[in-house]
Amino acid sequence: MRAALAEGEAALARREVPIGCVFVVRQGEENVAAEETVLTSGGNETNEEANATRHAEIVAIDRLFARVGPSAKDLLASSELFVTCEPCIMCAGALREVGVRKITFGCGNDKFGGCGSVITVDPDADLRAGLLADEAVSLLQKFYQRENPQSRDTLAAK
Amino acid sequence: MPDANDDDFRQVLSREHEALEKRRRRAAAGLETAPPKLRLALCATLLDKRDTGILLRALRETPSCALPEDLAHLRRIFKTPNDGPVKLLLCCSENPNDCTLPQGLEAMRDKLGDPEVIEIPESTPVSYEEARSWTMRYWPVNFIKSRAGLSLKPGLQVLDLTQSDRVQAGKYLRQVTALSASHQGKDAALIVEPNADVVVAKSLDTTTEEGHPLRHAAMNCINSTCARILQTRLSKQADAVPSPASAAGSRKRAKLDEEKHDSLAKETGDLENDDFPGFDPVNTYLCTGLDAYLSMEPCPMCAMALLHSRVRRVFYASPNPRRGALGSCARIHCHEQLNHHFQVFTCADPKPKES
Numbered sequence: 001m002r003a004a005l006a007e008g009e010a011a012l013a014r015r016e017v018p019i020g021c022v023f024v025v026r027q028g029e030e031n032v033a034a035e036e037t038v039l040t041s042g043g044n045e046t047n048e049e050a051n052a053t054r055h056a057e058i059v060a061i062d063r064l065f066a067r068v069g070p071s072a073k074d075l076l077a078s079s080e081l082f083v084t085c086e087p088c089i090m091c092a093g094a095l096r097e098v099g100v101r102k103i104t105f106g107c108g109n110d111k112f113g114g115c116g117s118v119i120t121v122d123p124d125a126d127l128r129a130g131l132l133a134d135e136a137v138s139l140l141q142k143f144y145q146r147e148n149p150q151s152r153d154t155l156a157a158k
Numbered sequence: 159m160p161d162a163n164d165d166d167f168r169q170v171l172s173r174e175h176e177a178l179e180k181r182r183r184r185a186a187a188g189l190e191t192a193p194p195k196l197r198l199a200l201c202a203t204l205l206d207k208r209d210t211g212i213l214l215r216a217l218r219e220t221p222s223c224a225l226p227e228d229l230a231h232l233r234r235i236f237k238t239p240n241d242g243p244v245k246l247l248l249c250c251s252e253n254p255n256d257c258t259l260p261q262g263l264e265a266m267r268d269k270l271g272d273p274e275v276i277e278i279p280e281s282t283p284v285s286y287e288e289a290r291s292w293t294m295r296y297w298p299v300n301f302i303k304s305r306a307g308l309s310l311k312p313g314l315q316v317l318d319l320t321q322s323d324r325v326q327a328g329k330y331l332r333q334v335t336a337l338s339a340s341h342q343g344k345d346a347a348l349i350v351e352p353n354a355d356v357v358v359a360k361s362l363d364t365t366t367e368e369g370h371p372l373r374h375a376a377m378n379c380i381n382s383t384c385a386r387i388l389q390t391r392l393s394k395q396a397d398a399v400p401s402p403a404s405a406a407g408s409r410k411r412a413k414l415d416e417e418k419h420d421s422l423a424k425e426t427g428d429l430e431n432d433d434f435p436g437f438d439p440v441n442t443y444l445c446t447g448l449d450a451y452l453s454m455e456p457c458p459m460c461a462m463a464l465l466h467s468r469v470r471r472v473f474y475a476s477p478n479p480r481r482g483a484l485g486s487c488a489r490i491h492c493h494e495q496l497n498h499h500f501q502v503f504t505c506a507d508p509k510p511k512e513s
């Protein structure tokens with residue numbers, strides 16, 4: 001989650017809604033000190049791309065596909081997502097498409113949340129909420145206190 | 159949709175609102191109206207019609223006769239047909255056997271016949287026709303427009319398509335189904351600028367070709383549209399000042415997406431004007447004001463992507479009973495807490511696609 005927050009910080013520096021994520025694979029057996037590798041990561045790029053669908057999760061997934069091609073799907077299916085804010089309905093749908101079931105998020109997303117807040121897109125997802133939520137929220141607050149030059153309604157970019 | 163005269167669409171509303179609309183339309187068409195939910199009330203016949211005014215005042219001033227807020231559609235007086243006796247609604251009764259005059263009304267006893275228990279419509283009528291029909295059958299009710307529907311955000315309201323809307327929507331919906339049919343039934347999507355009546359972007363599902371599970375038709379179409387908008391904006395900026403290094407990456411991506419779009423346009427034999435007459439990419443915020451046409455009802459990802467992109471209206475040809483998010487499995491556009499809303503239409507008589 002620290003790495004996801006760092007992606008969020010980076011997004012903030014680019015004047016984007018500061019949400020970040022990492023997809024992680026664990027090697028080794030469960031409960032044994034597993035080795036974690038970051039498969040791919042991303043932060044919001046909605047303003048830069050003038051595209052409201054460029055959320056952190058989509059950006060990270062696209063990056064992996066661009067790097068390794070179609071095998072990205074298998075890699076993602078065995079991965080786990082850490083994201084600073086609850087995935088929205090679109091991203092929750094995308095995660096279901098690529099087969100990511102293990103999702104840990106920081107703060108909830110009561111406007112767009114697709115992991116319980118508005119609807120539950122994937123009832124089979126293994127969800128964990130609230131990890132470092134305060135830090136995710138204060139990152140978002142930093143952004144909203146600052147003026148957002150591109151979007152009329154800053155929430156649109158979430 | 160074989161013929162332009164068949165352009166008939168059904169708006170996808172929330173389940174609650176859909177039921178309400180159905181009732182409204184049936185009643186307006188003169189079909190039998192839905193029976194209201196009934197409850198018991200106490201009424202009495204006036205012995206002398208000239209006492210109506212006195213009694214109405216007495217009812218107004220007697221707290222135990224007050225009608226609850228949700229029964230504001232009920233009238234107090236029932237003038238029975240052919241100049242027959244006048245009946246008064248005294249109060250709503252909790253106990254069906256209790257026919258005693260409400261407390262505080264005892265002084266009026268000599269002006270009223272024996273109270274009787276009747277059934278009155280508890281539901282609020284949704285149209286004049288419904289109110290009239292209930293009035294005939296049960297007890298006089300008023301149609302109060304402001305109470306008839308659910309209070310809805312502007313984007314969630316029922317929208318009657320104009321004739322020219324229907325013609326345009328029919329045209330593009332046929333175009334998108336034809337595009338899908340000419341590509342082995344792959345999902346297809348169009349984004350249209352409705353005032354200029356031009357296609358801004360046109361896409362197919364490319365999940366198999368690209369080996370990328372997110373490349374659904376609607377996502378591709380949004381990406382194409384945004385790429386075009388961004389590309390135009392960046393080249394306008396480049397004309398004025400040298401482009402900043404940070405924009406180079408997105409410019410490259412925008413260019414790639416645009417090339418993909420053009421190759422599809424060539425492939426489908428439909429070359430569009432690059433200048434988009436009537437469409438101003440520089441001042442377009444996301445997909446504000448644009449309409450989306452889909453051969454198939456979108457999945458949650460695509461539906462929400464359209465919503466995030468501020469699309470104005472969504473039209474789809476076939477429902478997707480397995481995972482459609484705009485009518486079949488979910489109606490995500492009906493959630494009040496979302497910050498943007500669009501209207502969703504589908505064919506009035508959809509033919510489900512076998513897959």
Ligand SMILES: [Zn+2]
Binds near residue numbers: 055056092
């Ligand atoms: Zn999202």
Ligand SMILES: [Zn+2]
Binds near residue numbers: 375458459461
């Ligand atoms: Zn989709």
